[in-house]
Amino acid sequence: MTEQLVGWARHHAAVEGLRAQLAGMPPGSPVRLAKRTSNLFRPRGSTGVAGLDVSDLAGVIEIDPGIRVAQVQGMCTYESLVDATLPHGLMPYVVPQLKTITLGGAVTGLGIESSSYRAGLPHESVRELDILTGAGEILTASDTERPDLFRAFPNSYGSLGYSVRIAIDLAPVQPYVRLRHLRCHSVADLVQELENLLATRTFDGERFDFLDGVVFSPSESYLIVATFTDSAPYTSDYTHRRIYYRSIQQRDEDYLSVRDYIWRWDTDWFWCSRGLFVQKPAVRRVIPKRLLRSEVYGKVIRFENRHGWYAALQQRRGGLPKERVVQDVEIPLERTEEFLAWFLDTIPIEPIWLCPIRLRDTSHGSRPWPLYPLTTGRDYVNVGFWSAVDILPGATDGDVNRAIEHQVHALDGHKSLYSDSYYDEDTFGSLYGGEEYARVKKIYDPHSRLPGLYAKAVGRR
Numbered sequence: 001m002t003e004q005l006v007g008w009a010r011h012h013a014a015v016e017g018l019r020a021q022l023a024g025m026p027p028g029s030p031v032r033l034a035k036r037t038s039n040l041f042r043p044r045g046s047t048g049v050a051g052l053d054v055s056d057l058a059g060v061i062e063i064d065p066g067i068r069v070a071q072v073q074g075m076c077t078y079e080s081l082v083d084a085t086l087p088h089g090l091m092p093y094v095v096p097q098l099k100t101i102t103l104g105g106a107v108t109g110l111g112i113e114s115s116s117y118r119a120g121l122p123h124e125s126v127r128e129l130d131i132l133t134g135a136g137e138i139l140t141a142s143d144t145e146r147p148d149l150f151r152a153f154p155n156s157y158g159s160l161g162y163s164v165r166i167a168i169d170l171a172p173v174q175p176y177v178r179l180r181h182l183r184c185h186s187v188a189d190l191v192q193e194l195e196n197l198l199a200t201r202t203f204d205g206e207r208f209d210f211l212d213g214v215v216f217s218p219s220e221s222y223l224i225v226a227t228f229t230d231s232a233p234y235t236s237d238y239t240h241r242r243i244y245y246r247s248i249q250q251r252d253e254d255y256l257s258v259r260d261y262i263w264r265w266d267t268d269w270f271w272c273s274r275g276l277f278v279q280k281p282a283v284r285r286v287i288p289k290r291l292l293r294s295e296v297y298g299k300v301i302r303f304e305n306r307h308g309w310y311a312a313l314q315q316r317r318g319g320l321p322k323e324r325v326v327q328d329v330e331i332p333l334e335r336t337e338e339f340l341a342w343f344l345d346t347i348p349i350e351p352i353w354l355c356p357i358r359l360r361d362t363s364h365g366s367r368p369w370p371l372y373p374l375t376t377g378r379d380y381v382n383v384g385f386w387s388a389v390d391i392l393p394g395a396t397d398g399d400v401n402r403a404i405e406h407q408v409h410a411l412d413g414h415k416s417l418y419s420d421s422y423y424d425e426d427t428f429g430s431l432y433g434g435e436e437y438a439r440v441k442k443i444y445d446p447h448s449r450l451p452g453l454y455a456k457a458v459g460r461r
Contacts, residue, residue, distance in 0.1 A: 004084045006059035011073060014056035015130075015138065015164060021052050022136050031134060031449045033162055052132075057164060058102075060084040068170040069127065074104030074163035082262055090170040091258070093119040093360075097265040098294040104163035108156055110372060110416050112328070112355050112382050114210035114226065115171075117198060120360035123154040123369070125169045133161040134445025143363070151364070152433065152440040155371035157417060159453040160444055174228035176235065177210070177261040179254040182223040187344070190221045190354075191337040197225065198333065198356055198379050210261075213354035214248055218344050222248050223354075226261065235260070238267055240289045243279055245271050245351065269294040271351055272386050276300060322388040323397050325349060327404060328416040330357060333379035335411040340383070342407055347400060353384035371433040371453070372414060380413075398422055417457040428454050 006014075025031070034051030054075050061071040065088040072081060078092070079099035085091050092103075096111035103122070107129065111122040119125070128142035131149065139161075141150040153160055180203065184190040190213065201207055203225045210226035232255035238244035244264045247254060256264060268279065276297055277283050304310050315321060325347065331339045333356070343352070357380045361368045374380060389400055402422050408415050414431065415421070423431070432453060441452065452459075 004060060004080070005063070006061050006073065008061060010056075010059075011061045011071075011165065014073070017056060018052060018054065018132065018164065019138070022132075025136075028447050028449065030451075031132075031136065033158070054162070061165065063088060063090070063170075065090060068172070070168050070170055072103050072166045072168060074102065074129075074166060076103050077101065078103065078106070079263075082259065085170055086173065086259060088170075089172055089174075091173050091262065092122070092168060093125040093171045094122045095262050096122065097263075097270070099263060099266050100295045100298075103166055103168065107163055107166060108153060108158055108160075109418055110155055110328075112357060114212040114224070114355060116382070117211050117356040117358055117379075118201070118360070119171070120358065121154070121369075121372075122168075124360045127167040127169060129153070129163045129167065130165040131161040131444075132164055134159075134441075134448070134450040136449070138164055139444075148436075148440050149444055151368065152370055152437060154369050155417065155432065156437075156453060157456055159450050159456055160441060161450070173258050174230050175258055176229045176232040177226050177256050177258055178229050178232070179224055179226045179256065179261075181248050181252055181254070182225060184221045184223065185219055187215070187218060187221070187337055187340045190215070190223065191333075191340070193223055194336075194354075194356065194381070195333065197223065198358075211356055214245060215340065215344070215352040215354065216249065216350060218341075220249075224248060228258070229255075232257075238264060240267075240292060241284060243268055266294045267292050269297045270353060270384075270386065273297055275387075320390040320392065321397070323391050323400050324388050324420065325400050325404070326386045326419045327401070328382055328384045328418075329404070329408045329413055330374065330380040330382050330415075331408065331411055331413040333381055335413070336381045336383070339407065339411055339413070343383070343385070343404075346403070347385070348389055349385045349387045353382075355382040355384070356380070357382055370436040374414065417453075421458045423458055425454055425458075428458060432457075 032051045034053050057073040058075040059073050060076055060081055061073060063070045063084060068090055070085060077100050078095050081103060082091060082095060094111060094113050094115050096106050096113055101111065106122040107126060128140055130138055130140050131153065132138050139146060141153065143150060182193060184193055197203060197211060208225045208227045213221065213223040215221040235255050235257050238247065239260065244267065273279055278287055311322060359374055359376050362376050368376060391397055401420050405415060405422060437453060
């Protein structure tokens with residue numbers, strides 16, 4: 001679909017426009033992007049600084065199906081990228097679950113999906129990228145050119161710079177995906193089945209392509225084993241009236257088109273759309289299909305976070321104030337049962353999403369990405385939980401998130417930084433790059449025109 005491609009001429013023109021904007025900024029002034037949307041759940045206070053307009057850097061430049069590589073602008077959403085690659089029978093190795101996550105955001109932050117047990121994290125598929133640094137330069141980084149910046153960029157959340165162009169490897173796909181839902185009756189059974197699947201990479205004697213899971217309660221959980229297929233006896237549609245995550249409880253087997261599989265979680269923002277009442281049949285019937293997407297729900301939630309109208313109404317009705325608990329954490333596979341048992345006994349949130357991860361990159365020793373140092377060769381399980389809990393009398397906002405951080409740290413896990421964090425600066429440095437981050441920051445942002453990672457993730461607290 002060549003009409004979706006930006007092409008090199010337009011890309012170079014957009015980059016020159018960005019250079020001109022930079023040249024017009026006072027020397028040493030802060031650098032930030034003017035973004036209309038965000039998938040972060042940290043409060044973003046007004047800086048009073050005009051942002052760089054990067055709206056012309058939001059497309060796919062070129063796809064080379066022969067070598068299976070896409071050249072992509074940094075603000076391109078995964079929805080646009082997938083629309084451009086699927087006609088070639090290709091997709092990114094890892095496609096984060098929400099359509100408006102940008103490729104640049106997933107690389108400078110983190111992304112994950114059900115292919116991560118074999119394909120790792122999105123930045124592991126990157127060949128090279130052009131980065132607008134805090135020094136105001138646009139530099140190319142790869143494993144052979146500025147490898148320190150290339151390796152430190154993932155999980156830096158814009159504190160080292162912003163991606164302008166990304167060359168990313170692509171993987172072949174088939175038209176359909178077959179899903180099988182494996183019911184487990186205890187957390188112990190769930191983790192044991194997951195260990196078996198990860199050890200053999202097969203189910204019922206055949207290799208599978210995707211693996212994730214959902215915990216609905218201590219006695220009801222599922223692993224979803226999914227496999228590419230060239231044909232399907234039928235395909236289900238969860239983009240309007242029907243709700244995907246409920247189908248996991250209702251069916252042993254299912255079939256989706258590859259595109260619908262990739263975006264199966266977006267229509268209801270996993271299950272978070274229930275908080276906006278759109279899973280109620282009477283409401284669902286009157287909502288246009290085009291509004292059933294995570295982007296719309298995110299705008300509603302961010303509006304409420306700014307104004308607090310619904311929270312104030314609930315408190316006037318006698319409800320307790322709420323603490324937001326929106327987190328993804330990586331727990332070593334061998335400690336996952338312990339974490340889930342603690343979580344289910346302690347935190348009143350359900351369902352919980354599970355997604356296994358194993359880093360694909362083995363070229364840089366046991367810890368190849370210094371700002372998110374998962375160990376090469378070790379299996380982890382991403383545990384995702386997104387809700388709010390009552391702040392009980394005598395408790396304070398943040399207590400639950402602090403308890404989760406403590407438990408994750410105690411189990412040798414890691415926590416993503418897209419949401420609320422409470423670490424002290426020393427602990428944070430030990431977990432997210434420490435001296436290596438400081439060294440790279442000094443080289444590529446010597447005048448601190450970009451806020452540091454701790455300041456962005458935690459510092460406001």
